[in-house]
Each structure stands twice: as C-alpha cells, then as structure tokens.
Amino acid sequence: MRLLRINGTFPKLRKLICRRYAQAIQAEENEYTETPVYPPILDMSLQARKLRERETIHKKIENINTVEEKQIALNMPRYYGWQCVILHDDKVPYNALPLVQHYTRTSFKNIDKLPDIYTQSSSVADSVVQEIKPYIEECIAIENEGVEHNIVTSVHKPEQQQIENAKTRNIVKQINRIISNNLTDKVSHILSSQVDYDPRHEAFWFIGGVDVPNNVVNWRKKFKWLKDRAHEPLDRPVQYLGSPLLTIRNQLPLKPVIPYSEAENPEFKVPVYSCVPETVGYYSNYRHGTNIPGFWPGDFDEFGMLSYHGRGHLLDRSESYGAEDNLEALHCQAIKASFGWLLAQANYKGFTTYNDLTYPLVTQTVITNGHLMSFYVYQLNTITMHSDKVDNNPKYNICFGTKPLALYDSIENGKVKGLNEDVLKMLVQFYLNAPEERDHEMAPFLGKEEQIIADIEDDNRRCWLESTYKHIVSNRPKHLLPPELYLWEKIYKIKFNTRFFEAKRKPFEFDINPFNRRLDDHLPPYIPKVLRPYPRSKKKFETTYYPKV
Amino acid sequence: MSTRWYPIYQKGNPQLRVFLPNFWMKLVRPEGRQQPSKVTFHCSIEMTKHDVKNYIEKIYNVPVVDVKTRIAMGKFRKDIGKGYIVKDDDVKFAYVTLPKTMKFDFPNIFEKKKGDGDDDMKSLDEAKKSFKNYIERNKDRSDVPSWFSI
Numbered sequence: 001m002r003l004l005r006i007n008g009t010f011p012k013l014r015k016l017i018c019r020r021y022a023q024a025i026q027a028e029e030n031e032y033t034e035t036p037v038y039p040p041i042l043d044m045s046l047q048a049r050k051l052r053e054r055e056t057i058h059k060k061i062e063n064i065n066t067v068e069e070k071q072i073a074l075n076m077p078r079y080y081g082w083q084c085v086i087l088h089d090d091k092v093p094y095n096a097l098p099l100v101q102h103y104t105r106t107s108f109k110n111i112d113k114l115p116d117i118y119t120q121s122s123s124v125a126d127s128v129v130q131e132i133k134p135y136i137e138e139c140i141a142i143e144n145e146g147v148e149h150n151i152v153t154s155v156h157k158p159e160q161q162q163i164e165n166a167k168t169r170n171i172v173k174q175i176n177r178i179i180s181n182n183l184t185d186k187v188s189h190i191l192s193s194q195v196d197y198d199p200r201h202e203a204f205w206f207i208g209g210v211d212v213p214n215n216v217v218n219w220r221k222k223f224k225w226l227k228d229r230a231h232e233p234l235d236r237p238v239q240y241l242g243s244p245l246l247t248i249r250n251q252l253p254l255k256p257v258i259p260y261s262e263a264e265n266p267e268f269k270v271p272v273y274s275c276v277p278e279t280v281g282y283y284s285n286y287r288h289g290t291n292i293p294g295f296w297p298g299d300f301d302e303f304g305m306l307s308y309h310g311r312g313h314l315l316d317r318s319e320s321y322g323a324e325d326n327l328e329a330l331h332c333q334a335i336k337a338s339f340g341w342l343l344a345q346a347n348y349k350g351f352t353t354y355n356d357l358t359y360p361l362v363t364q365t366v367i368t369n370g371h372l373m374s375f376y377v378y379q380l381n382t383i384t385m386h387s388d389k390v391d392n393n394p395k396y397n398i399c400f401g402t403k404p405l406a407l408y409d410s411i412e413n414g415k416v417k418g419l420n421e422d423v424l425k426m427l428v429q430f431y432l433n434a435p436e437e438r439d440h441e442m443a444p445f446l447g448k449e450e451q452i453i454a455d456i457e458d459d460n461r462r463c464w465l466e467s468t469y470k471h472i473v474s475n476r477p478k479h480l481l482p483p484e485l486y487l488w489e490k491i492y493k494i495k496f497n498t499r500f501f502e503a504k505r506k507p508f509e510f511d512i513n514p515f516n517r518r519l520d521d522h523l524p525p526y527i528p529k530v531l532r533p534y535p536r537s538k539k540k541f542e543t544t545y546y547p548k549v
Numbered sequence: 550m551s552t553r554w555y556p557i558y559q560k561g562n563p564q565l566r567v568f569l570p571n572f573w574m575k576l577v578r579p580e581g582r583q584q585p586s587k588v589t590f591h592c593s594i595e596m597t598k599h600d601v602k603n604y605i606e607k608i609y610n611v612p613v614v615d616v617k618t619r620i621a622m623g624k625f626r627k628d629i630g631k632g633y634i635v636k637d638d639d640v641k642f643a644y645v646t647l648p649k650t651m652k653f654d655f656p657n658i659f660e661k662k663k664g665d666g667d668d669d670m671k672s673l674d675e676a677k678k679s680f681k682n683y684i685e686r687n688k689d690r691s692d693v694p695s696w697f698s699i
C-alpha cells in the first residue's frame with residue numbers, strides 16, 4: 001500500500017525537481033551580453049570529427065574513478081576481446097630490437113657501469129660484498145653440484161628452457177635471501193619490501209604508426225567511400241605476457257635515473273618501425289587487454305624495485321641467429337619485461353594507454369642464468385603511443401643495459417673459482433637503491449575517495465564490478481563461442497552467391513561482424529519471478545554496472 | 550632431391566640423369582612491406598624448411614638465418630562457360646630471413662630504357678596515319694572489303 005502511494009506521488013515529485021532546475025538556469029543565463037559570445041568554430045571534416053569522438057572517449061576513461069573500472073572501460077569496445085599482438089618475455093624472433101623499441105617507445109643505451117645515481121651507494125656496497133661473498137660462493141656451489149632437484153616440466157614450453165630456468169630460480173632465491181638478510185639492518189626499505197616468486201605480469205596498450213594489414217586494406221577497397229582512406233592509420237592493441245623468477249616491490253617508487261625533463265631530449269628519439277609484426281615473427285590473438293603487475297589493485301606495495309628473469313629461451317633459439325642477435329634478444333627481453341611491469345603499475349595508479357603518465361617510474365631488471373648476469377635500469381616516461389599521439393608525443397622511455405657479465409669463472413671440486421666482485425657489487429647496488437617519497441600527486445586520474453572498487457560502498461555495484469573485472473582479466477573463453485564461418489559457406493555463400501534461395505540465418509548474411517560486438521552487448525542475467533521483490537516487480541533482468549564509455 | 554620415382558639402378562651406360570627436379574623456388578614480390586633482409590618465395594609444396602634452406606645455401610651460396618613457410622589456399626573461381634566453381638592449386642610460401650646486414654631489393658625486371666617510349670609513339674603515329682590514308686582513299690566505297698583493291 002505504501003509503495004503504491006510513493007509511486008503515485010513520484011511523477012509529481014519529478015516534475016517539481018525538473019521545474020526548479022530549469023528555473024535556476026534561466027535566472028542565471030542572460031540572453032544578451034555586452035560582447036557577443038560565439039560558440040567555438042569546429043573543424044567539421046570527417047577526420048576531425050572522428051578525432052573529437054576518440055578524444056571524448058579518452059576523456060571519459062580519464063574521468064572514471066576506480067582502477068578496475070578503467071580496465072573494464074579499455075575493453076568495452078570488444079566482446080570477444082582485442083586482436084592483440086602478443087609479446088611474450090621469453091619469445092624473441094630474429095632481429096626484433098627495432099620493433100620492440102618502437103612498440104615500447106624505448107631508447108636503449110649500452111653501459112659498462114651503472115648510471116650516476118648509484119655512485120653514492122658504492123662504498124656501502126663494497127663492504128656488503130665482502131660480507132656476503134662467502135655465502136654467495138657457498139650457495140652457488142651447493143645449488144650447482146650439491147643438490148639434485150626433481151624438475152617437473154610441462155609440454156607447453158621447450159624442455160631445455162624450463163630446466164635452465166628452474167635451476168636459475170633456485171639460485172636467484174638463495175642470492176636474494178642472502179643479500180636481503182644482510183641488508184635488512186643496514187637499510188630500512190628492504191625489510192618492508194615484498195618478494196614475489198613467479199608473479200603474473202601482463203600489460204596492455206595501443207601502438208600507432210604500424211602499417212595497415214593487407215586484409216584490412218583489401219576490405220576497405222571494397223567500399224567506394226573507403227577507397228582513398230585505405231591506408232588510414234590503425235591502432236594495434238599489444239599485450240605483454242611475462243613471468244619473472246622473482247620480484248621485489250615496495251610502497252614507494254624509486255628515484256628517477258635522469259630528470260623528467262630529459263625525457264623530451266631528441267637524442268632519445270626512436271625511429272618508427274612500421275612493418276606489420278607478423279613479418280618479424282610476432283603473432284596476434286583475440287584476448288581482453290589486461291594490466292597485472294603481479295598483485296591485485298589495493299595492495300600497499302605497488303611500486304616495483306627489482307625483477308629477476310631467466311634466459312633459458314636463448315637455448316632454444318636457432319644457432320644460425322648468432323651471438324650478436326642473442327645479445328639483442330636479451331635487450332629485447334629486458335625492455336619488454338621492464339616496460340610491461342611499469343606500465344601495469346602505472347595502470348594501477350590510474351594512468352592508461354590513453355591518459356599519459358605525469359611522473360617517471362623506474363625499475364631494475366636482472367637477466368640471469370645463475371652464472372651470467374646482465375643488468376638493466378629502465379625509466380618509464382610515457383605510455384601513450386596510439387596513432388593520434390605516436391608522432392607528436394615528444395617523450396621517450398629510456399633503458400640502460402649492460403652486457404652479460406660472468407658472476408664467477410668456474411666451479412671446481414665443489415668450490416667457486418674467481419667470483420667477480422664487481423658484478424656482485426652491481427647487484428647489491430640495485431638492492432641499496434632506496435625508494436623515496438615523491439612530493440607530487442601520485443594518482444591524479446583516480447577519484448578522491450574511490451580509488452579501487454573495494455572503496456565503493458554500494459554492495460551490489462562493488463560485487464558486480466569485482467566479479468566482472470576478475471572474469472575479464474582471467475581471459476577464459478566465453479560461454480558461447482564466437483559464431484563460426486565454415487569454409488563451404490565462404491565459398492558458396494560469400495564468394496559466389498549460389499544458395500540465394502536459402503533462408504538467411506548466420507551473422508554474415510545480415511552484414512554483422514560478430515567481432516565488433518561491444519562488451520555490454522548481451523542480456524543481463526534473468527531474475528526468476530520467485531526471486532523478484534514482493535509484491536510486484538517489473539524488473540526482469542539484473543542491473544549491470546559497465547562503465548559508460 | 551627429387552620426389553620422382555626412378556627405376557632401380559642398373560650397371561652400365563647410359564645412366565639416368567635428373568634435369569628437371571621437382572624442387573623449384575620462385576622469387577616473388579612481397580605482399581606488403583617487410584624487413585629489408587627478408588625474401589619471399591613460392592616453392593614446391595613438398596619442400597620443407599630445411600629443403601628451402603639447403604636449396605638457397607647450397608645452390609646459390611646465400612647465407613640463410615631463418616625460414617618460415619606457409620601454404621596459401623588457391624583461389625576459387627567460376628569455370629568460364631561451365632558455371633561451376635573450381636579451385637586453383639595451393640601455393641607454398643617461403644619467407645627467408647637473411648643476416649640483418651644483408652639487404653634485398655626486388656629487381657625491377659621490366660625496366661623501361663630511355664627512348665623505348667619514343668619508338669612506340671612513333672610507330673603508333675605511323676599506323677594512325679596509314680589508317681587515315683586508307684579511310685580517305687576508300688571513302689566513296691565504304692562497303693567494299695579492304696582486300697578488294699588493285
């Protein structure tokens with residue numbers, strides 16, 4: 001009864017509110033002003049209108065409050081996922097460095113010793129090296145000759161690579177344990193850091209400046225209004241997938257290696273690499289874009305400090321590639337891994353591939369097989385490189401890297417011979433590089449009160465967003481697979497219309513491209529009648545809370 | 550190696566010799582832009598990556614870093630006059646990677662030399678002139694065939 005009464009009064013109430021609103025506006029706006037006020041003159045060409053459309057979408061994503069909703073928003077245009085170029089950290093084709101540099105907008109500098117900011121920790125590192133040297137020697141000797149691990153390999157990767165990485169993982173765990181145990185009472189940031197073993201690192205972004213694939217050009221040429229726009233630039237979605245052996249992360253970010261203003265230095269410019277990735281040896285796959293730096297949003301230790309990667313994949317490269325290309329492959333791996341991890345961290349701070357970073361992020365990467373170690377320091381300055389920004393973004397990322405350096409000469413009779421103290425010192429200096437509090441806003445594009453969905457108070461909305469986010473990020477196949485196009489249909493229905501008399505049933509017969517379906521283009525779950533609110537509810541379907549972009 | 554079946558070896562002359570092996574490779578223009586050190590070939594369907602590598606290294610003495618192959622489906626077309634649909638043969642593509650210091654440009658086979666175009670135009674003009682003369686001569690007897698003259 002009471003419900004009915006409220007329903008009855010509701011239209012009146014609404015009218016009242018509307019009228020008040022309109023009156024308020026009218027009172028403020030004066031039709032006549034002293035100087036004429038004109039609306040801005042807009043470029044009404046097709047390109048300009050499309051650009052404005054895209055910019056409004058980017059603005060909408062920027063204005064979303066929480067991290068997870070932004071990630072869902074990036075995936076909104078595709079129900080079956082983006083056709084992503086997949087960059088695995090341990091798959092590097094021949095001559096891939098130019099492509100990787102363009103895709104990550106990274107300038108690479110070969111160095112022999114660490115950059116200048118590491119000089120202040122030099123004296124401390126020397127004493128630490130002397131203290132830990134016997135322990136390191138012992139652990140290397142034991143791990144190599146003293147223990148026989150039972151390594152379980154899977155069929156998904158080459159066996160050689162898995163065995164080498166498993167051995168490296170054990171050594172790296174021991175080295176990390178020895179160094180952090182020694183440093184905990186010397187520097188404060190080591191004790192508060194988190195250590196992850198085999199974390200899940202994923203990053204997603206859009207890259208512009210790549211040639212339009214042949215099939216798209218051919219498709220465009222079929223329509224007369226697209227004929228002169230056949231080579232119009234296209235964004236390629238890129239997905240990085242990687243799994244380091246061990247990572248260390250902290251509550252505070254590392255200090256920048258070079259000042260942020262240096263990011264626009266023209267000497268760091270990277271040439272555009274426009275060949276399609278398939279010609280280099282990278283392939284694409286349908287999947288939702290995911291940004292995961294090894295933890296879920298809401299974790300306190302959200303800035304990476306150091307990550308260890310294996311180099312077992314070099315064993316499975318063809319011998320004809322040569323030693324020089326293997327070295328480049330290590331650089332590629334380091335650039336991809338560092339960029340991917342930092343980009344995912346930046347995404348957890350509310351930046352996306354459409355909304356650029358406002359401050360630099362730094363990480364340190366070590367690629368090792370337990371014997372050879374190469375050290376990389378990476379500074380992330382920019383993450384927008386989609387086709388609107390690829391040519392006019394002045395910022396570039398910077399990676400400093402060394403050659404692989406031998407930690408020791410050999411192991412004889414269970415003893416390590418010739419431990420290289422300089423290499424060990426570099427590693428200790430990576431640990432001694434202390435993170436610092438920054439004096440600027442860390443998450444300008446996140447909400448003031450709601451930064452992650454756990455902050456949302458509305459129970460329904462929070463639970464729905466949580467389960468949707470986790471489902472999208474899991475990249476499990478859809479319950480109903482995408483409609484299949486059989487070859488006989490392609491021949492007898494699309495290429496040659498020989499069966500015109502048959503009823504039209506499939507999407508292609510109605511000119512529908514199933515891959516253009518939007519993420520929210522589905523019926524929400526049905527509410528059975530018994531579960532609907534008493535006494536009478538017209539609401540048949542559950543509410544969805546997709547971000548409005 | 551050839552895939553043809555040969556009669557069993559017999560002593561004495563004349564011996565059977567292979568002149569046209571079944572393994573062939575045809576250099577083709579790439580479909581889109583690719584790295585300058587990559588070369589595209591069509592080859593016999595039976596050839597494997599190793600065959601392609603050996604073919605180029607052993608016969609032409611060109612170093613090969615990597616070979617990728619794929620089989621492209623032949624085109625479907627309507628048989629002219631018959632109306633039914635037929636399919637062309639499949640083609641195997643071989644994408645050969647040379648060392649990155651090497652560069653390959655697809656040669657311009659049908660290059661036009663200087664003066665070629667002028668000669669063509671000259672002969673065309675002459676033909677046009679003689680045709681005009683012929684029309685002029687025979688304008689009074691338009692229905693008489695060209696071979697009927699003195």
